[in-house]
Amino acid sequence: MTVAELPRKPGGNSAKGKEQRANIFATWRRDALGRLVQRRSAEAALLAAQSFAAPGKSLHPGFSPAALLTGTGGSSSSRSKAKEDAPLPLYAVRWHQSSPADRKPEDGAGEKPPAVLKLTSAPLAEGDLQRALEAARAGAQIVAAALPTPGAFCSQEDEVSLGWRFVQLIQRLLEDGVGARLLVVCPAAATGALVAGASKAVAMEDSSLKIQRAFVPLQCLQRLDELVPRLCALSSAHKDETDLWIRDAGFRGLPFVPRLERMPAGSAKASRLPAHGLDGEPAKLLLTGATGGLGKAVVSWLIKEQGFQPEQLLLLRRMGSSKLEGDLARCTVVEAAKVDSTSVLQESLLQVRGVTGILHLAGVLDDGIVGGMTEDRMRKVAQPKCGMLVALLNAAKELQWPLQWTVGFSSTSSLFGYAGQVNYCAANALLDQLAVFSSEGARPEGDRAPCRFITVNWGPWGEAGMAQ
Numbered sequence: 051m052t053v054a055e056l057p058r059k060p061g062g063n064s065a066k067g068k069e070q071r072a073n074i075f076a077t078w079r080r081d082a083l084g085r086l087v088q089r090r091s092a093e094a095a096l097l098a099a100q101s102f103a104a105p106g107k108s109l110h111p112g113f114s115p116a117a118l119l120t121g122t123g124g125s126s127s128s129r130s131k132a133k134e135d136a137p138l139p140l141y142a143v144r145w146h147q148s149s150p151a152d153r154k155p156e157d158g159a160g161e162k163p164p165a166v167l168k169l170t171s172a173p174l175a176e177g178d179l180q181r182a183l184e185a186a187r188a189g190a191q192i193v194a195a196a197l198p199t200p201g202a203f204c205s206q207e208d209e210v211s212l213g214w215r216f217v218q219l220i221q222r223l224l225e226d227g228v229g230a231r232l233l234v235v236c237p238a239a240a241t242g243a244l245v246a247g248a249s250k251a252v253a254m255e256d257s258s259l260k261i262q263r264a265f266v267p268l269q270c271l272q273r274l275d276e277l278v279p280r281l282c283a284l285s286s287a288h289k290d291e292t293d294l295w296i297r298d299a300g301f302r303g304l305p306f307v308p309r310l311e312r313m314p315a316g317s318a319k320a321s322r323l324p325a326h327g328l329d330g331e332p333a334k335l336l337l338t339g340a341t342g343g344l345g346k347a348v349v350s351w352l353i354k355e356q357g358f359q360p361e362q363l364l365l366l367r368r369m370g371s372s373k374l375e376g377d378l379a380r381c382t383v384v385e386a387a388k389v390d391s392t393s394v395l396q397e398s399l400l401q402v403r404g405v406t407g408i409l410h411l412a413g414v415l416d417d418g419i420v421g422g423m424t425e426d427r428m429r430k431v432a433q434p435k436c437g438m439l440v441a442l443l444n445a446a447k448e449l450q451w452p453l454q455w456t457v458g459f460s461s462t463s464s465l466f467g468y469a470g471q472v473n474y475c476a477a478n479a480l481l482d483q484l485a486v487f488s489s490e491g492a493r494p495e496g497d498r499a500p501c502r503f504i505t506v507n508w509g510p511w512g513e514a515g516m517a518q
């Protein structure tokens with residue numbers, strides 16, 4: 051498997067890619083740590099970044115945190131060594147407008163009417179579930195739409211409930227033993243992301259599930275019933291796509307579809323993280339999950355390669371977590387009693403001023419097949435990934451930090467879907483969607499990152515961390 055043979059489409063295409071996927075992961079696993087820290091062989095340097103390209107626009111690697119990805123930073127001597135290395139292939143997820151030629155003739159004639167299931171934070175009604183099962187048995191499509199709670203964007207509880215309702219639907223379909231075609235409709239926003247992320251994982255677990263996602267402007271969800279025929283027609287006209295982004299609330303124009311694209315080589319200007327804030331003060335970076343395998347490597351890279359002083363690095367961690375050693379023991383540390391609470395974080399970080407960048411690495415795994423998934427297991431994995439991130443971004447706003455950027459550490463699992471990781475794919479999808487949809491003007495203020503937000507979908511690191 052070479053990088054040239056990789057699928058161009060992210061999005062998970064049911065279980066058929068399993069064999070190929072194993073090869074991809076074997077490739078990614080090699081030297082991942084070296085990519086970041088020592089810039090070893092570029093051969094296997096494959097990962098994807100989201101939000102490096104505005105929809106329909108070309109890629110722009112010139113943004114400074116690209117240093118994290120291109121690994122071309124460091125001292126002048128290490129830079130000249132880097133020149134000898136082959137450029138690191140870095141992929142970005144780029145959303146293209148589909149072309150008229152991509153459209154398939156709509157074969158909706160004779161189609162049975164779909165069953166529409168509205169997913170909210172409230173429990174699923176048995177009658178609705180039965181209608182969905184009947185539709186699946188009859189070969190009709192199920193339209194499962196994630197309807198966020200108005201005014202409560204990215205509330206951890208609501209997001210987990212939404213994701214869990216979707217998993218419950220899948221569990222019932224699998225128990226029933228019928229295959230199903232699902233069109234998962236989600237807002238083009240961070241909210242509802244756990245539904246979209248979960249839908250990628252379940253498609254990898256059971257090939258009888260054919261799943262497509264449609265991201266629509268939030269306001270469209272208020273008139274979902276009226277839009278279902280148009281959504282189904284679009285789904286049928288783009289049946290080879292796993293993801294469609296309908297950007298116009300009036301459904302004008304063609305939908306956007308994601309593609310993995312190799313990024314141009316990083317520019318020398320982008321080789322280092324910004325050393326100063328906009329006010330000229332030395333930059334201050336906050337890291338979550340810094341005590342983990344990747345976190346330690348990132349801290350060491352920031353100090354040894356990027357020239358940060360340990361006191362410029364602030365580690366936010368759980369109260370009473372593991373003992374700090376080495377580079378980590380020299381950094382500033384803030385411990386919080388409850389990391390997914392805005393008010394607790396605000397209180398804990400009250401004395402902290404001038405944070406210019408955030409690296410969000412906190413995360414935990416609790417893998418298991420979809421049949422054995424529970425709401426608690428969804429919550430456990432979402433808590434550090436989503437709850438902590440949202441609480442931290444909210445606290446940053448309240449504390450008026452001069453934040454310029456945030457990088458979320460996500461995974462290829464949520465990019466392609468991964469069997470046995472429905473909760474992990476769901477949680478990482480919030481980072482992915484915050485990056486993709488953060489620049490959209492139409493979303494409510496509360497659902498927007500207060501700074502440039504980039505997500506990196508790392509492949510499994512062989513040398514350190516949770517994937518070992």
Ligand SMILES: NC(=O)c1ccc[n+]([C@@H]2O[C@H](COP(=O)([O-])OP(=O)(O)OC[C@H]3O[C@@H](n4cnc5c(N)ncnc54)[C@H](OP(=O)(O)O)[C@@H]3O)[C@@H](O)[C@H]2O)c1
Nearest residue numbers: 339341342343344367368371412413434510511515516517
């Ligand atoms: N390892 C990989 O190959 C890989 C691949 C793709 C993506 N990623 C992502 O990269 C990030 C770092 O991965 P890693 O391998 O370094 O993970 P790790 O070794 O398991 O460390 C994760 C860190 O997250 C924090 N954490 C764990 N549970 C938490 C909770 N409930 N609340 C708050 N913080 C919690 C811990 O920090 P404290 O104890 O200090 O609070 C822990 O040190 C993760 O988000 C992961 O999803 C990793």
